[in-house]
Amino acid sequence: MSDKATLEINGEKYEFPLIKGTENEVAMDIKSLRGATGGVITVDPGYKNTGSCESAITFLDGEKGILRYRGYSIEELADKADFLEVAYLLIFGELPTNEQLEQFHDDIKSHSVVDDDVKKIIDAFPKSAHPMGVLSSLTSALTAFNPSSVDVNSEEQMYNAIVRILGKFPVLVSWAMRKKQGLPLEYGDDSLGYVENVLKMMFKSPNKEYEQNEILVNALDKLLILHADHEQNCSTSTVRITGSSHAGLFASLSAGISALWGPLHGGANQAVLEMLEAIKEDGGDTKKYMAKAKDKEDPFRLMGFGHRVYKNFDPRARIIKKAADEVLGDLGVEDPILDIAKGLEQEALEDPYFVDRKLYPNVDFYSGIIYRAMGIPVEMFTVMFALGRLPGWIAQWREMRLRKEPIGRPRQLYVGETYRPFKEIQNR
Numbered sequence: 001m002s003d004k005a006t007l008e009i010n011g012e013k014y015e016f017p018l019i020k021g022t023e024n025e026v027a028m029d030i031k032s033l034r035g036a037t038g039g040v041i042t043v044d045p046g047y048k049n050t051g052s053c054e055s056a057i058t059f060l061d062g063e064k065g066i067l068r069y070r071g072y073s074i075e076e077l078a079d080k081a082d083f084l085e086v087a088y089l090l091i092f093g094e095l096p097t098n099e100q101l102e103q104f105h106d107d108i109k110s111h112s113v114v115d116d117d118v119k120k121i122i123d124a125f126p127k128s129a130h131p132m133g134v135l136s137s138l139t140s141a142l143t144a145f146n147p148s149s150v151d152v153n154s155e156e157q158m159y160n161a162i163v164r165i166l167g168k169f170p171v172l173v174s175w176a177m178r179k180k181q182g183l184p185l186e187y188g189d190d191s192l193g194y195v196e197n198v199l200k201m202m203f204k205s206p207n208k209e210y211e212q213n214e215i216l217v218n219a220l221d222k223l224l225i226l227h228a229d230h231e232q233n234c235s236t237s238t239v240r241i242t243g244s245s246h247a248g249l250f251a252s253l254s255a256g257i258s259a260l261w262g263p264l265h266g267g268a269n270q271a272v273l274e275m276l277e278a279i280k281e282d283g284g285d286t287k288k289y290m291a292k293a294k295d296k297e298d299p300f301r302l303m304g305f306g307h308r309v310y311k312n313f314d315p316r317a318r319i320i321k322k323a324a325d326e327v328l329g330d331l332g333v334e335d336p337i338l339d340i341a342k343g344l345e346q347e348a349l350e351d352p353y354f355v356d357r358k359l360y361p362n363v364d365f366y367s368g369i370i371y372r373a374m375g376i377p378v379e380m381f382t383v384m385f386a387l388g389r390l391p392g393w394i395a396q397w398r399e400m401r402l403r404k405e406p407i408g409r410p411r412q413l414y415v416g417e418t419y420r421p422f423k424e425i426q427n428r
């Protein structure tokens with residue numbers, strides 16, 4: 001294969017280098033396009049064909065249904081690693097040794113207290129506030145209580161910012177939930193593992209000891225691993241582009257949380273459960289909802305189905321579907337919406353509309369069913385996604401800064417009015 005691509009514009013030929021990734025993916029390097037052609041740009045709404053960066057963190061092959069973090073398959077990581085090991089792997093590039101993992105966890109724990117004044121901010125939110133809005137605001141507010149900028153040339157400052165947010169974020173997650181439930185805002189317990197600590201902070205009742213449940217710990221650990229990174233998705237691209245202006249880590253993360261919130265992205269897990277509930281309330285007629293999803297006049301979409309990149313089964317959905325069966329079985333929970341979900345999946349897999357468009361269940365289709373069985377309220381589902389995605393966002397932000405990427409600033413094709421003289425108000 002040639003290492004150059006040729007483009008002809010108005011009879012003039014331009015050559016652009018073809019570059020290859022380690023998995024043999026090919027990209028046309030068009031950095032010189034505008035300069036060489038005297039102003040021609042590319043237009044690609046939704047960036048369906050545009051690579052925004054080179055990255056060594058996550059590989060995904062949407063045709064084959066492959067997902068790997070730093071070369072390790074998601075199946076093996078979900079089976080053999082814990083969330084903190086995966087966080088270390090994503091951020092620093094290698095699986096940690098025992099000592100490195102212990103040090104990492106100790107450093108996170110030493111930063112797991114949030115300034116008590118942050119409680120005053122949370123107090124000002126109405127109980128009806130969505131926890132994603134609260135989480136995004138509090139993450140941004142942390143900049144006011146911590147060094148707001150990081151000297152990225154200092155390994156130490158970068159490391160400190162990373163362990164600080166990994167320590168404080170679960171506290172904010174638990175506060176976002178407890179505020180809604182009118183429960184006192186707790187701090188964590190240093191004697192516990194990262195995920196155990198999250199669960200205790202979320203669920204500890206003020207008048208009872210909290211008892212850990214291994215089933216919940218393992219289920220949450222797996223869910224967080226499966227959500228930990230997914231290369232240049234909407235929220236991650238938001239984190240990278242926000243950070244590309246040299247905005248600090250916490251500010252960039254806050255922007256990413258807002259991007260994750262939408263129902264086409266992380267907000268889909270809440271939307272899936274609400275959809276399954278609505279179908280149940282409506283008598284469980286899955287065929288009716290399949291017809292709605294296919295009707296182009298109807299804005300309804302089958303939430304939890306389809307993916308920009310996967311044109312095959314989302315490998316995370318396979319693992320989560322199996323986990324949903326196991327967790328509900330282990331907890332002795334019978335949830336009729338699991339049957340509705342399986343029914344919808346079966347129908348979609350046999351329906352030409354979904355088959356032709358390669359629409360398969362994605363990560364969000366079954367995750368909410370597990371969260372619900374764990375006792376997590378539906379409005380917290382996307383917050384749990386954010387907790388899982390945190391190491392991925394950090395890793396991508398760090399990579400972007402270390403690679404000294406330029407500020408993200410796309411071009412546009414202007415299609416508005418051409419010059420017109422100002423019209424005085426009395427003449428309009």
Ligand code: CMC
Binds near residue numbers: 046268304308
């Ligand atoms: N239900 C019905 N039709 C769909 C669906 C769906 N869930 N998803 C895509 N389509 C159709 C769409 O109408 C279009 O049909 P046509 O070619 O006839 O116009 C075709 O499939 C291609 O869809 P698209 O919207 O152009 O694809 P996209 O790559 O821009 O969007 C998506 C990907 C995930 C936004 C979309 O599939 C969707 O809205 N899914 C439902 C929301 C969801 O589950 N989101 C979670 C994504 S995974 C986790 C995450 O990223 O956070």
